[in-house]
Amino acid sequence: MLELISLLIHGIQPLLIPFCFVGAWAVIFLFIWSLWMAVRDSVSTAKQMHQIPCTNCQFFTADYRLKCTVHPSTANTEAAIDCCDYQPKTNPYLY
Structure with a gap:
């Protein structure tokens, strides 16, 4: 048996x-390809998340309990x- 394995x-x-x-x-x-796919997916997600206009809206409160007074959900x-109710901040120092 050992001779067979050696052979x-x-x-x-x-x-x-x-x-x-x-x-x-x-x-x-495969490692480099998976890194490339992760970077590509996170860049596309970041681009989509940067399209959210809430922080520049006058109805945005920046409070974790009530983020928006019009559409909190x-x-x-x-x-x-x-968002159809988006109103840009006219004076950011007032909000």
């Missing part, structure tokens, strides 16, 4: 080096991107 290892040894080489580069490629969410 098998010596038989596949010339193939192990190319397989390990390709496997190592595949792992490196949708304040600072993606549903507030096209």
Whole structure:
């Protein structure tokens, strides 16, 4: 039994080096690809989140209990991107 395993290892040894080489580069490629996908997804999410106009609205209170006096359930969410009640702050020092 031990001789069979030894013979098998010596038989596949010339193939192990190319397989390990390709496997190592595949792992490196997959790691870099997953990092690239994570960066791409977070940039697209950040672009979408920066479209939310709530912080520049006169109805925004900046209080965690009541963020918006008109639509408190949708304040600072993606549903507030096209808010029909958005009014820009006329004087930011008053709010």
